Amino acid sequence: MNVPRRTIGREAAVNPEELNGQICFFTTSGFRGSSEHARNLRLIDSMIECRGALVLGSDWQLAEMFGRGETKSQILEKKAKLSPINFAQNYCSQWTGNTESQLVDINKLMEIRTLTKPEYKSDGKSEYIIGVDVARSENTNNNQTSLSIVKLTKTNRGKLKEASLVNVINVSNSLNFTAQAIEVKRAKELYKAKILVVDSNGLGVGLVDKLLEETIDPSTGINLGCYNTINTDQQPESDNAERIVFDLKPQSANHDVIITFMDMVEGKKLRLLEKKIITDDGTGKNAYIQNLPYINTDFLIEEVANLKLKQLGTGKYTVSKVIGKYDKDRYSSLAYALWYIKNFEDNIYVEENEDAIFDFLIV
Numbered sequence: 001m002n003v004p005r006r007t008i009g010r011e012a013a014v015n016p017e018e019l020n021g022q023i024c025f026f027t028t029s030g031f032r033g034s035s036e037h038a039r040n041l042r043l044i045d046s047m048i049e050c051r052g053a054l055v056l057g058s059d060w061q062l063a064e065m066f067g068r069g070e071t072k073s074q075i076l077e078k079k080a081k082l083s084p085i086n087f088a089q090n091y092c093s094q095w096t097g098n099t100e101s102q103l104v105d106i107n108k109l110m111e112i113r114t115l116t117k118p119e120y121k122s123d124g125k126s127e128y129i130i131g132v133d134v135a136r137s138e139n140t141n142n143n144q145t146s147l148s149i150v151k152l153t154k155t156n157r158g159k160l161k162e163a164s165l166v167n168v169i170n171v172s173n174s175l176n177f178t179a180q181a182i183e184v185k186r187a188k189e190l191y192k193a194k195i196l197v198v199d200s201n202g203l204g205v206g207l208v209d210k211l212l213e214e215t216i217d218p219s220t221g222i223n224l225g226c227y228n229t230i231n232t233d234q235q236p237e238s239d240n241a242e243r244i245v246f247d248l249k250p251q252s253a254n255h256d257v258i259i260t261f262m263d264m265v266e267g268k269k270l271r272l273l274e275k276k277i278i279t280d281d282g283t284g285k286n287a288y289i290q291n292l293p294y295i296n297t298d299f300l301i302e303e304v305a306n307l308k309l310k311q312l313g314t315g316k317y318t319v320s321k322v323i324g325k326y327d328k329d330r331y332s333s334l335a336y337a338l339w340y341i342k343n344f345e346d347n348i349y350v351e352e353n354e355d356a357i358f359d360f361l362i363v
Contacts, residue, residue, distance in 0.1 A: 097305035118293035131337030134204035168296035181210035
């Protein structure tokens with residue numbers, strides 16, 4: 001209540017047992033640098049200075065000790081399945097991420113989560129760019145090949161308005177490059193993608209080689225085609241190969257890739273899927289698959305929050321991970337796609353008759 005209740009009588013006084021205008025906040029730990037994190041720090045300072053604030057927190061062990069909620073074995077089983085950042089925030093009350101030299105303002109990253117629905121195929125009228133970050137490892141706990149599906153929205157004159165991350169697809173890194181190429185080509189067919197921006201650094205060259213070969217889908221028998229690059233002299237298997245692969249060497253463009261990602265977030269040209277509370281509605285595996293785009297977007301946010309910006313001696317920027325064991329595959333695939341979009345898709349088309357006015361000028 002904004003006006004405190006008083007006791008009755010001539011000596012009426014404010015009831016000290018009432019809240020009397022106090023405000024209580026309840027929150028799960030999130031990312032450092034967020035507005036919730038800043039508020040907690042202000043309240044802790046207020047508590048230290050005896051200005052009436054009280055901040056309390058605990059991890060999962062307190063509730064488990066008193067037999068409330070899930071058992072220890074159930075929680076540890078979840079720990080094995082969840083990402084380190086997700087478990088730290090939701091079960092350990094730890095604020096994660098980096099505040100100093102952070103790649104982007106985490107609050108602005110949250111603000112661009114405005115997409116309500118993912119897309120599982122082309123809408124038939126929009127252009128799509130797919131960014132691919134390549135991994136190959138026998139260890140399934142290691143990083144994965146990640147595909148970021150980015151939908152373009154442009155003005156009538158070709159200027160980029162928005163780049164929407166409508167889906168993120170992960171491909172098991174235990175698959176060989178032939179199998180990974182099949183998954184990439186399936187995604188290309190689903191979204192009728194205009195360009196595949198493929199990380200060909202290191203192991204990535206193996207995937208590019210397979211994309212330039214004729215591929216038959218083993219489950220349907222459909223010919224998925226043969227691709228060609230648009231920026232190299234590498235020869236495809238077929239003379240009629242579709243020119244669709246942009247062979248990106250990330251090391252040569254790393255600084256520009258980072259700056260483009262930062263600009264897209266700061267300028268709010270990038271849009272991400274909204275935060276969705278995932279619950280078990282009894283439909284099992286199908287519901288999980290339908291919610292994968294939201295889950296992967298959550299993982300993307302975690303990856304970005306785990307990155308910090310570092311300036312090299314040359315004056316150019318690179319990124320490094322705060323927690324070394326945590327991957328950045330989703331970030332990389334998205335950043336590659338955005339870099340390509342910024343450099344090759346964000347253009348204004350000028351019609352010939354618009355230039356005609358200059359013919360009448362005398363210089």
